[in-house]
Amino acid sequence: MTLTQFSLDGKVAIVTGASRGIGKAIALTLAEAGADIVAAARTTADIEETAKEVRRSGRQCLAVPTDVTDMAQVENMVKRTISKFGRIDILVNNVGYSLESPVVLTGKERSGIIPEIPLKYKEAYPEETWRLLVDVNLSAAFRCCKAVGPHMIKQGSGKIINVSSFCAVVAGIHDIPYAAAKLAINHMTRVLALELAPYKINVNCIGPGSNITAIRWLCRPHLTKEQVDLVLSRIPNVIPLRRHGELRELGLLAVYLASPASDYMTGQTIYLDGGLTAK
Numbered sequence: 001m002t003l004t005q006f007s008l009d010g011k012v013a014i015v016t017g018a019s020r021g022i023g024k025a026i027a028l029t030l031a032e033a034g035a036d037i038v039a040a041a042r043t044t045a046d047i048e049e050t051a052k053e054v055r056r057s058g059r060q061c062l063a064v065p066t067d068v069t070d071m072a073q074v075e076n077m078v079k080r081t082i083s084k085f086g087r088i089d090i091l092v093n094n095v096g097y098s099l100e101s102p103v104v105l106t107g108k109e110r111s112g113i114i115p116e117i118p119l120k121y122k123e124a125y126p127e128e129t130w131r132l133l134v135d136v137n138l139s140a141a142f143r144c145c146k147a148v149g150p151h152m153i154k155q156g157s158g159k160i161i162n163v164s165s166f167c168a169v170v171a172g173i174h175d176i177p178y179a180a181a182k183l184a185i186n187h188m189t190r191v192l193a194l195e196l197a198p199y200k201i202n203v204n205c206i207g208p209g210s211n212i213t214a215i216r217w218l219c220r221p222h223l224t225k226e227q228v229d230l231v232l233s234r235i236p237n238v239i240p241l242r243r244h245g246e247l248r249e250l251g252l253l254a255v256y257l258a259s260p261a262s263d264y265m266t267g268q269t270i271y272l273d274g275g276l277t278a279k
Helices: 021-032 044-056 071-085 127-155 176-199 214-218 225-238 247-258
Strands: 012-016 036-041 061-065 090-093 158-163 201-208 269-272
Touching: 012 021, 012 071, 012 127, 021 036, 021 044, 021 090, 021 247, 036 044, 036 071, 044 061, 061 071, 071 127, 090 127, 090 247, 127 158, 127 176, 127 201, 158 176, 158 247, 176 201, 201 247, 247 269
Parallel strands: 012 036, 012 090, 036 061, 090 158, 158 201, 201 269
Antiparallel strands: none
């Protein structure tokens, strides 16, 4: 027997950051559940590859190069979605980026996971980096909600899924802008859920734990590849379930939050993290 409440047949989903990692996994899993996809990211070649994979699953996919720090580009993404599909049922605000650095450079920085590794940062967080990280990890989701919201209100339905992080509630080091922005995403989810509830629009949030994705390499330019491998090998030691998360597991949770099965859930952040935030 098929559980029709989990079906996304006839639905249209915008997924930001769909070029790789978590965003791509969510886009492919939503398509597997029946949704047509709008894949948005800055890199055209990468989202075209995502689009090819979606189409191979039998669903339609529109690849829209989009820099979500630019409101005009966000509005263009929404305009093209409406032009192509005539509706927007699901918005996944997945875009995220981190660049680790201390607020004050002391020369004695150490890794939180492996204290024996001395970290060699070139500089403390410049103010422009703070602005960039808050813009990408927080303001981008605000822009997308602002652009998509009127269409969902007109429909009288919609599902907004924000992507946060375990870093929002588990304090680490050298990651203040990212952690602060992700905690703000959690609260923005609650506030927006109340604002949009009268229009039957659900707003929820996924908090991933440790997932090995390509972006993790870009976030730690101060580490060698060998040091990154060592850090990643040690992380499961602090996770109750003793493993990294699989990207598809995040996609399956997104399917639940995008489907009628979650119609009575709104304003919630669900941590899919192997028990990391339960400690």
